[in-house]
Amino acid sequence: MSRFVLILGLLFGLLGGLAAATMVEWVDHPRLRAHVSVQPNGGALEQFVIRLPRDRIFDSGAPGGLPARFPADVELPSNLPAGVHIEQFKLRDREGEVIGVAARHTQTLAATTTAAWVLYLPGRGSLMLHHVEPSSGIADELNRRGLSAGTAWNGEVRLQRTAGPAVEGRGQVSGGSFEFARHTGSYAETWRLTGIDTEGQLRGTIELDTLTVLDE
Amino acid sequence: MKYFMLFVVGLLLGALLSAAVLWFNPLTAESPTAPVLGHGISAELHTSLRSEDAPLLTHGGERLLLTRPASVPELWEDLIRPMIASVQWLRDAEGTVIGTASRLGAYSRQTDPLRTGVIVESTWLLSVDGAGMAFAVQRENLWPMLKEVMLPALLRREPWQGDLHFTPAAGPRPDGAAQLLGISGRLAGAEGQLVSTYRISAFDPRVGPTGLEWYSVLSLPQAEVAVAGE
Numbered sequence: 001m002s003r004f005v006l007i008l009g010l011l012f013g014l015l016g017g018l019a020a021a022t023m024v025e026w027v028d029h030p031r032l033r034a035h036v037s038v039q040p041n042g043g044a045l046e047q048f049v050i051r052l053p054r055d056r057i058f059d060s061g062a063p064g065g066l067p068a069r070f071p072a073d074v075e076l077p078s079n080l081p082a083g084v085h086i087e088q089f090k091l092r093d094r095e096g097e098v099i100g101v102a103a104r105h106t107q108t109l110a111a112t113t114t115a116a117w118v119l120y121l122p123g124r125g126s127l128m129l130h131h132v133e134p135s136s137g138i139a140d141e142l143n144r145r146g147l148s149a150g151t152a153w154n155g156e157v158r159l160q161r162t163a164g165p166a167v168e169g170r171g172q173v174s175g176g177s178f179e180f181a182r183h184t185g186s187y188a189e190t191w192r193l194t195g196i197d198t199e200g201q202l203r204g205t206i207e208l209d210t211l212t213v214l215d216e
Numbered sequence: 217m218k219y220f221m222l223f224v225v226g227l228l229l230g231a232l233l234s235a236a237v238l239w240f241n242p243l244t245a246e247s248p249t250a251p252v253l254g255h256g257i258s259a260e261l262h263t264s265l266r267s268e269d270a271p272l273l274t275h276g277g278e279r280l281l282l283t284r285p286a287s288v289p290e291l292w293e294d295l296i297r298p299m300i301a302s303v304q305w306l307r308d309a310e311g312t313v314i315g316t317a318s319r320l321g322a323y324s325r326q327t328d329p330l331r332t333g334v335i336v337e338s339t340w341l342l343s344v345d346g347a348g349m350a351f352a353v354q355r356e357n358l359w360p361m362l363k364e365v366m367l368p369a370l371l372r373r374e375p376w377q378g379d380l381h382f383t384p385a386a387g388p389r390p391d392g393a394a395q396l397l398g399i400s401g402r403l404a405g406a407e408g409q410l411v412s413t414y415r416i417s418a419f420d421p422r423v424g425p426t427g428l429e430w431y432s433v434l435s436l437p438q439a440e441v442a443v444a445g446e
Contacts, residue, residue, distance in 0.1 A: 001219070002218070002219070002222055005219045005222045005223050005226065006222045006223070006225065006226040007226065008223065008226060009222065009223040009224065009225065009226020009227040009229070009230060010226040010227070010229050010230040010233070011226075011230060012223075012226070012227055012230060013226060013227040013228060013229060013230020013231040013232075013233065013234065014230035014231075014233045014234045014237070015230070015234075016227075016230070016231070016234070017230065017231045017233075017234025017235065017237075017238075018234045018237065018238070018330055021234070021238055021328070021329045021330045022328050022329070022330040022331060025325070026323075026327045026328070026329070027298070027322075027323045027324060027325050027327045028325065029295070029298055029322065029325065030294055030295055031295065032295065056289070057272070057274060057288070057289050057291075057301060058271075058272045058288075058301075058303055060303075060316075071285055071287040071288055071289075072287065073285045073286055073287050074271050074272065074285045074288075075267060075268075075271055075285065076271055077268060077305060077313060079312075079313055080305075080313060080316070081313060081314070081315065081316065081343070081345035081346075084316055084343050084345075086303055086316055086318060086343075088272070088301055088303065088318060088320075090289075090291070090293070090296065097295070098293040098295060098296055099295050099296075100295070100296060100299075101291065101296055101299055101301050101320050103301070103318030103320055103341050105316070105318065105341050105343050105349060107343045107348070107349050107400065107401075109346070109348060109400065109401045110401075112400075114348075114349060114399060114400035114401075116341055116349050116351070116399050116400075117341075118318065118320055118339045118340075118341045118351065120299065120320035120321075120322075120339055121295075122295060122296060122298050122299055122322045123295065125337075126320065126339035126353065128339070128351045128397070130349070130399045130400070174351065174397060174399070175397070176339070176353070177337060177339060177353045177388070178337075
């Protein structure tokens with residue numbers, strides 16, 4: 001009888017330990033309700049917002065200093081590939097809550113500048129976007145308005161950054177992971193700038209308006 | 217009372233046995249075979265945790281991992297606290313910078329000590345000089361590295377030094393490789409794979425890994441690239 005009770009306890013301990021190991025939710029990312037509106041003709045609209053300068057994490061700096069390198073103490077190698085600009089931001093929903101982190105790269109090849117985004121939302125997965133940039137970059141647009149690095153400016157500028165490859169000059173949604181793995185669609189990227197400080201840091205918002213459908 | 221005590225002793229022994237099963241669990245061990253790379257175009261990319269390779273490294277402040285540079289914003293907000301964000305310079309075998317990468321990741325909800333291991337889910341944005349840009353979705357099982365290096369160093373409270381290689385490939389492709397999707401240039405539209413191997417040489421229980429390098433192979437089928445380039 002003693003041996004039976006000992007073995008019974010051992011089995012309970014072994015199976016209970018293994019069951020706990022697999023049933024406990026070791027990673028549980030908190031998530032907010034997604035602010036998605038469904039279109040009558042199909043597709044889901046969702047807006048992501050970045051507030052400048054407070055949401056900046058990293059900026060490799062654009063030629064001409066607009067926008068400027070951030071953080072100021074970041075060390076970049078002198079032999080960086082030309083024509084590449086890297087940015088990372090905290091990402092908000094339309095209500096202003098921080099819900100993820102976004103990375104944006106631009107690269108110029110054969111006179112065409114392509115921009116790509118990864119929007120990483122821990123509770124939902126990552127969403128991958130890319131678009132062709134207009135022929136003039138942000139620095140060009142600002143320079144055209146007489147703005148340059150080292151000069152403070154206040155005002156209002158709206159810059160549409162998407163110029164294809166999807167219809168109506170929108171960018172392309174290319175899926176992602178988890179919730180977004182089978183999402184396709186289009187998006188618009190809009191910069192609404194309200195100022196630049198003397199160090200070349202921009203003030204304003206970046207809006208990403210996505211329209212996605214599930215790829216069957 | 218005697219039987220209750222015996223049951224409790226059995227329960228404790230069973231719990232210890234389950235811990236041993238989890239420690240030596242073959243389901244969460246490193247796969248003995250690395251993913252097979254497809255035929256076509258391939259490129260070897262190398263980066264590390266050194267400041268000259270990783271100018272940006274940030275997280276929620278609770279991880280055993282250094283942040284860089286000193287003034288980098290922490291990911292302190294509730295929803296992004298589990299995340300790690302980094303910028304990496306990618307080098308070829310000669311050490312020349314041939315590309316850049318942003319890596320965003322977090323521990324995955326698929327983490328399960330019995331069936332999958334400690335899973336980290338990352339999405340990469342890669343810019344390869346002269347070739348174009350690509351996305352990569354990568355799932356890695358870090359349990360073998362935690363078990364061999366980090367947990368022993370943390371338990372002993374002593375720095376670890378050595379030279380171990382791990383290929384923690386865990387998907388999302390069926391062969392365990394990361395899923396690669398070309399965006400622009402010669403990579404536009406191509407679907408391929410990315411396989412990363414970690415080389416760990418130093419771990420300090422106070423600051424985390426101090427010697428860590430990645431060797432990644434990016435592979436794309438030739439035919440798809442040729443079609444995309446036409």
